[in-house]
Amino acid sequence: xxxxxxxxxxxxxxxxxxxxxxxxxxxxxxxxxxxxxxxxxxxxxxxxxxxxxxxxxxxxxxxxxxxxxxxxxxxxxxxxxxxxxxxxxxxxxxxxxxxxxxxxxxxxxxxxxxxxxxxxxxxxxxxxxxxxxxxxxxxxxxxxxxxxxxxxxxxxxxxxxxxxxxxxxxxxxxxxxxxxxxxxxxxxxxxxxxxxxxxxxxxxxxxxxxxxxxxxxxxxxxxxxxxxxxxxxxxxxxxxxxxxxxxxxxxxxxxxxxxxxxxxxxxxxxxxxxxxxxxxxxxxxxxxxxxxxxxxxxxxxxxxxxxxxxxxxxxxxxxxxxxxxxxxxxxxxxxxxxxxxxxxxxxxxxxxxxxxxxxxxxxxxxxxxxxxxxxxxxxxxxxxxxxxxxxxxxxxxxxxxxxxxxxxxxxxxxxxxxxxxxxxxxxxxxxxxxxxxxxxxxxxxxxxxxxxxxxxxxxxxx
Numbered sequence: 001x002x003x004x005x006x007x008x009x010x011x012x013x014x015x016x017x018x019x020x021x022x023x024x025x026x027x028x029x030x031x032x033x034x035x036x037x038x039x040x041x042x043x044x045x046x047x048x049x050x051x052x053x054x055x056x057x058x059x060x061x062x063x064x065x066x067x068x069x070x071x072x073x074x075x076x077x078x079x080x081x082x083x084x085x086x087x088x089x090x091x092x093x094x095x096x097x098x099x100x101x102x103x104x105x106x107x108x109x110x111x112x113x114x115x116x117x118x119x120x121x122x123x124x125x126x127x128x129x130x131x132x133x134x135x136x137x138x139x140x141x142x143x144x145x146x147x148x149x150x151x152x153x154x155x156x157x158x159x160x161x162x163x164x165x166x167x168x169x170x171x172x173x174x175x176x177x178x179x180x181x182x183x184x185x186x187x188x189x190x191x192x193x194x195x196x197x198x199x200x201x202x203x204x205x206x207x208x209x210x211x212x213x214x215x216x217x218x219x220x221x222x223x224x225x226x227x228x229x230x231x232x233x234x235x236x237x238x239x240x241x242x243x244x245x246x247x248x249x250x251x252x253x254x255x256x257x258x259x260x261x262x263x264x265x266x267x268x269x270x271x272x273x274x275x276x277x278x279x280x281x282x283x284x285x286x287x288x289x290x291x292x293x294x295x296x297x298x299x300x301x302x303x304x305x306x307x308x309x310x311x312x313x314x315x316x317x318x319x320x321x322x323x324x325x326x327x328x329x330x331x332x333x334x335x336x337x338x339x340x341x342x343x344x345x346x347x348x349x350x351x352x353x354x355x356x357x358x359x360x361x362x363x364x365x366x367x368x369x370x371x372x373x374x375x376x377x378x379x380x381x382x383x384x385x386x387x388x389x390x391x392x393x394x395x396x397x398x399x400x401x402x403x404x405x406x407x408x409x410x411x412x413x414x415x416x417x418x419x420x421x422x423x424x425x426x427x428x429x430x431x432x433x434x435x436x437x438x439x440x441x442x443x444x445x446x447x448x449x450x451x452x453x454x455x456x457x458x459x460x461x462x
Contacts, residue, residue, distance in 0.1 A: 002223070002225035002228055002229075002238050003224065003225030003226060003228065003229040004225075005225075006064070006067055006068060006223070006224055006225050009068045010067060010068045010074045010077065011074075013035065013068055013069055013071065013074065014071045014074040014075065016032050016035040017035050017036065017071040017126075017129065017130075017133075018071070018133055019032060020032050020033065020035055020036055020320065020361075021130055021133040021134055021319070021320060021323050022133065022137070022323070024320055024321075024323035024324035024357075024361055027357070029320075029324065029360060029361040030360070033360070033361060033363070036126070036318075036320060036361070036363035037050065037363045038050055038054075038069060039069070039070070039126040039363065040054050040065065040070075040126075040172045040175075040176070041124050041125075041126060041127075041172060041316055041364070042126060042316060042318075042363035042364040043363075045313075045314045045315075045316070045364035045365060045366070046314075046363065046364050046365035047365070054069075054176070055176070055179050058176045058179040058180045058183065059179050059180075059182060059183060059184070060183060060184050060185060061183060061184070061185045061223065062180045062183040062185065062186055062218060062221055062222075062223045063173070063176050063177065063180045063221065063222045063223060064222070064223045065176060066163075066166055066172075066173055066176065066222045067222040067223055067224045070125050070126065070172070071125075071126065071129040072125035072126065072128055072129040072154070072170075073125065073163075073166055073173075073222070075129060075132075075154065075158075076154055076157075076158035076162075076163060076165060076166065077158070077205070077224070078158075079154065079155045079158035079159045080158045080159065080162045080163070080205045082159060083158070083159040083160065083162075084203075089199065089202035089203060090202065091162055091201065091202055091203065091204055091205060091207050092201060092202065092207065093201050093204075093207055093208070093209055093210040093211070094207045096167065096168075096217060096219065096220060097168050100168050100169070101167065101168050101169070101173075101174045101177075102174065104123070104168075104169055104171060104174070105171045105174040105175065107119060108120065108123050108171035109171070115309070115312045115313045115337075116337075117312055117315075117317070117336075117337055117338055117339045117340070117341060118336060118339040120316060120317070121316070121317040121339050121340045121341075122146075122150075123169070123170070123171055124171070124172070124316045124317075125170055125172055125173075126316060126318055127316035127317050127318040127319075127340075128147075128150050128154075129318075130318035130319045130320055131143060131146060131147040131150070131317070131318070131319050131340065132147045132148075132150065132151050134147075134319040134322065134323050135147035135148060138319070138322065138323070140331060140332060142332060142334050143319070143332050143340070146340070153165075158205075161207070162204075162205030162206060162207060163205050163206045163207070163220070163222060164207075166206075166222065167206055167207075167208075167220045177219035177220060178219070180218055180219055180221070181218050181219045182218075183218060184240050185238060185239065185240045186216070186218055186221070186223075186238065186239075187216050187221060187223070187227060187228065187236055187237070187238050188216075188236070188237055188238075188239060188242050189214045189215075189216070189235060189236060190234070190235045190236070190237065191214055191235075193233050193234055193235035194211075194214060194233065194235035194236075195233050195235070196211055196212060196214070197211070197232070197233075198211040198212075199211075199230045199231065199232065200227035200228075200230055200231055200236055201227075202230075203226045203227060203229075203230045204221075204226065204227050205222075205224065205226065206220045206221055206222050206224070207220070208220035208221045209221075209227055223238065225238070289446040289447050290347070290446075290447065291347040291441075291446060291447060291448075291449065292347065292447040292448055293345045293347055294440075294448055294449070294452040296452070296453075296454055296455060297454055298381075298454055298455035298456065298457055299333060299335065299338060299343045299455050300343060300344040300345070300380055300381045300435060300437075300453055300454075300455035300456075301342070301343060301344065301367075301380065301455065301459075302321065302330060302342060302344060302351070302358045302359070302367050302380065303351070303359075303370060303374075303375050303378040303380050303434075303459065304356070304358070304359040304362075304367045304368045304369065304370045304375075304378070305366060305367045305368070305380075305459070306368070306458070306459055307456075307457060307458045307459060308338065308455065308457070310366070311338065311341055311342075311366050311367075312337060312338055312341065313366075314364050314365055314366035315341040315342070315364060315366035315367075316364060316366075317332065317339065317340030317341050318363075319332065319340070319342075320361050320362065320363065321342050321357075321358035321361055321362055321367060322342050324357045324358055324360075324361045325357065325358060326355060326357060327348075327349035327350060327351060327352055327355065328348040328349045329344050329345065329346060329348070329349050329350060329351045329437065330342040330343070330344060330358060331343065331345060341366075342358070342367075344380070344381075344435075344437065344453075344455075345437075346437030346438075346440040346441040346449075346452075346453065347441070348441075349441060350436055350437035350438040350440070350441040350442070351380075351435075351436045351437055352436070353372070353375055353376045353407050353434070353436060354372050354375070355375075356369070356370055356371065356372060356375055374461070376407075376408070376434065377434075377461050377462040378434060378459050378460075378461050379433065379434050379435060379456055379459060379460045379461070379462070380434065380435040380436075380455065380456060380459050381433070381434075381435025381437075381453040381454055381455045381456050382428070382430045382433045382435055382453065382454055382456065383402075383410065383411065383428045383430075383433050383435070383439050383440070383451055383452070383453055383454075384428070384451065384452055384453070384454050385425075385426055385427075385428060385450065385451050386448070386449075386450050386451065386452065387425075387450075389445045389448055389449065389450035390425060390426075390445065390450035390451075391444055391445050391450065392418075392423050392424065392425055393418055393423070393425070394445075396423075398423070398424060399444065400413050400424060400426075401439075401442050401443060401444060402426050402438075402439035402442070402443055402450075402451050403426055405438045405439065405442045406433075406438060406439055407434075407436060407438060408432050408433065408434055408436075409429075409432060410428060410429045410430070410431075410432035410433035410434075411426050411427070411428055411429075411433075411439060411451075412426070412427055412429070413425065413426055413427075414426075414427045426439075426451060428451075435453045435454075435455070435456065436453075437453050439451045439453075440452045440453050
């Protein structure tokens with residue numbers, strides 16, 4: 001029953017999270033967005049009490065989060081299940097690699113505190129799963145390489161060694177393992193019934209059961225139920241009460257006072273897209289040169305993100321906002337300090353003033369929810385005119401595209417003397433520009449627009 005219940009809930013969760021990433025651009029998050037918000041690190045970064053609830057659940061029921069809620073954990077279970085089809089009874093007990101798991105966890109926490117994005121991006125499980133899903137339909141070379149390499153590593157580890165990644169590398173698993181050591185409900189041996197056949201140990205993908213000694217490493221047990229399902233002698237039970245047996249002693253039980261202290265402490269603590277590799281033509285005659293992104297001095301982050309610094313500290317790089325962006329403005333950054341976090345660029349579209357989708361789907365608070373009225377008052381960047389690229393001066397034609405399409409009236413055309421002629425060129429009122437990128441996107445100059453957007457270090461609001 002435990003195994004069937006776990007599998008049912010895990011399948012529902014991984015389908016919901018997958019659907020969330022695939023359907024983010026269609027507004028599906030309003031119904032299933034909670035599936036992202038109950039992930040551990042997003043809950044921590046958004047200062048949500050859900051993070052505390054996850055810890056309390058670990059203290060009560062063990063690491064059920066890892067086997068039911070975490071999509072990367074469920075994905076590893078699928079790989080492990082496939083490995084079991086080839087070779088049954090393939091696992092054996094190994095001691096935990098404390099030096100590895102706690103070193104990695106410590107590095108992760110330090111990087112989280114100081115905002116060193118690459119380490120967070122590569123180790124956080126929910127973000128990794130999001131990048132794997134989106135890599136199948138987002139044409140971004142960097143994203144795809146990272147996602148597929150991670151998927152290959154996880155696949156090989158899970159196929160051969162079960163939950164090796166979760167119990168040796170994953171920082172979320174390590175954090176929850178500390179609390180699960182003192183869980184109330186746990187898998188327990190009935191020594192009077194156990195025949196020491198070893199089936200439980202051979203089927204424990206966490207490699208946490210020592211059948212000979214009749215013990216379970218509860219810090220690594222993910223409460224999958226595989227061991228109880230395999231036991232032919234009814235010697236293993238998931239229960240809050242230890243079986244009364246002649247061989248078990250009271251000393252094998254955890255200190256209830258210490259568990260109560262930990263529960264109380266936990267509750268108190270709560271107070272990118274690549275251009276298509278095909279030639280485009282205009283009417284079948286003239287080749288159209290693709291736009292290229294300019295080299296910006298300051299990254300442009302979405303309205304609601306406050307600043308690049310705020311984004312750096314709170315974003316896991318899961319790509320949910322990138323998937324949700326209906327205008328193809330957001331894409332993963334390749335900048336080292338903001339690695340895989342969303343940044344805005346306008347070769348394909350521009351950030352429409354009425355769209356607030358990214359803030360609605362963000363589970364961490366890196367992009368805060370804003371109203372349409374607030375969106376039009378937030379200055380995420382400012383436009384810059386590049387004289388040498390403007391078709392008015394290079395081709396001797398009249399234009400004014402940037403002025404016509406500016407939604408805030410920040411661009412005006414003024415007279416300018418060029419080669420003895422009076423032409424109209426754009427001038428920018430930075431105090432009115434919100435950095436939406438309409439001017440950059442609709443500028444006819446190729447490959448670089450004659451007007452582009454620089455990000456504001458700190459967003460300001462009128």
